[in-house]
Structures are given as C-alpha cells and as structure tokens.
Amino acid sequence: MVAFTVAIDGPAASGKGTISRAIAAHFGFAHLDTGLLYRATGRKTLDGTPALEAAQNLMASDLQGDALRTPEVAQAASKVAAMPEVRKALVDFQRAFAARAGGAVLDGRDIGTVICPQAQVKLFVTASDQIRADRRWKELTYKGHKVTLDEVLSDLRERDRRDSTRADAPLKAASDAISLDTTTLSIEEAVAAAVKEIEARM
Numbered sequence: 001m002v003a004f005t006v007a008i009d010g011p012a013a014s015g016k017g018t019i020s021r022a023i024a025a026h027f028g029f030a031h032l033d034t035g036l037l038y039r040a041t042g043r044k045t046l047d048g049t050p051a052l053e054a055a056q057n058l059m060a061s062d063l064q065g066d067a068l069r070t071p072e073v074a075q076a077a078s079k080v081a082a083m084p085e086v087r088k089a090l091v092d093f094q095r096a097f098a099a100r101a102g103g104a105v106l107d108g109r110d111i112g113t114v115i116c117p118q119a120q121v122k123l124f125v126t127a128s129d130q131i132r133a134d135r136r137w138k139e140l141t142y143k144g145h146k147v148t149l150d151e152v153l154s155d156l157r158e159r160d161r162r163d164s165t166r167a168d169a170p171l172k173a174a175s176d177a178i179s180l181d182t183t184t185l186s187i188e189e190a191v192a193a194a195v196k197e198i199e200a201r202m
C-alpha cells in the first residue's frame, strides 16, 4: 500500500501546527511537527553542542517540553536550519515517518518541496504578519513569557526572512500546494477547509 502523506508548510505562527494536530486527530494519522527537530537541535547549540552533532544525536526525549517553545530557541532553530549538513542529518527520520502505514501529517517549511515531494496533499498555510504576531504573543504571554507584541512581530519577521532566503530548502510553497490563508478564519473554519481538501484527494 502506498503511504498517504499530508505535507503542511508555512511561516511561523500561521496556524499550521494547530491545523496539523486537528487533521491527525480527525483522520487518525500520525503527526510530526518537524520544527521540533530544529528547535531541539538549536536548543543544544545554546549549551555549546556543535549543531551537526546535536542533530545527529537527537532522541525522542529531546523533542518534548515547553523549553523548546521560547523565542530564544526559535531563533537558534532557524540558525541551525540554515545549515545544509543539519538538514541532511534530519531527512531520513522525516521520510521514514512520512512512510508510516495509516497515514501521516508532517508540518514544517520544506515538507512539500524537499522532504515529501510526492505527498498526496500539500497545503501552504499563511496569515498576515499582524495576526501571526498576535497569536504567538498570546501563546507566549499565557505561558508566562514577558514579551511585547512588537518584539514578537520583529522576531517572526526575522525568522521568516532567514527561513525564506536560505539557499537550502527555503520556506516556499510547492508548485502544486493548495494555499490556505487563515487570517480571517477561526480554527474550526481553517480545519474544516483543510479536511475538505484532504477528503477530495483520498
């Protein structure tokens, strides 16, 4: 049986993580938030571990915890993500995950373009900068981080710029990706739109 893969890409805080989790629950697919691989790698470099060594030795236990969801780790993640050797070290794990029996959803920046170019469904999720910053600011503030909306906005823009201008696997929609702009959509509406696109391709 051919594996059924849903590839979901988009910039930071576009809603792709929320949509991916909901889709995985709806269809009973496995879900991999590939940003966690880069966040866990970036996290280790903050302690002085060389980036490639960190990427090659990731363990499941490294991928958990709120410690990965900080602005500092997000920036470190986008720096290691620009290193081709780091990306290469993480490819096999992601492709093996995508090939799981029973279907898989992977979300990230290069899933539809590089990791799973054969995915049956590719979504490219976007939202305005202001909305994305607002969502991320609420999330961070709720967790107790002291950040201003302006700091969050400039952080997201810096990360998007680095992610979309790097030479290797930049953030970009695959030519056959379906665009989903979540700026004016509720979570329920965004998920319903994604479910409809997937059902049409099953």
Ligand code: C5P
Binding pocket: 012, 013, 034, 035, 036, 038, 039, 074, 077, 078, 079, 081, 082, 107, 108, 109, 110, 111, 159, 163
């Ligand atoms: O999705 P998230 O914001 O957690 O990703 C953190 C960083 O990891 C991104 O800013 C990006 O630099 C990197 N990343 C990537 N490719 C992916 C997923 C994440 O380069 N597939």
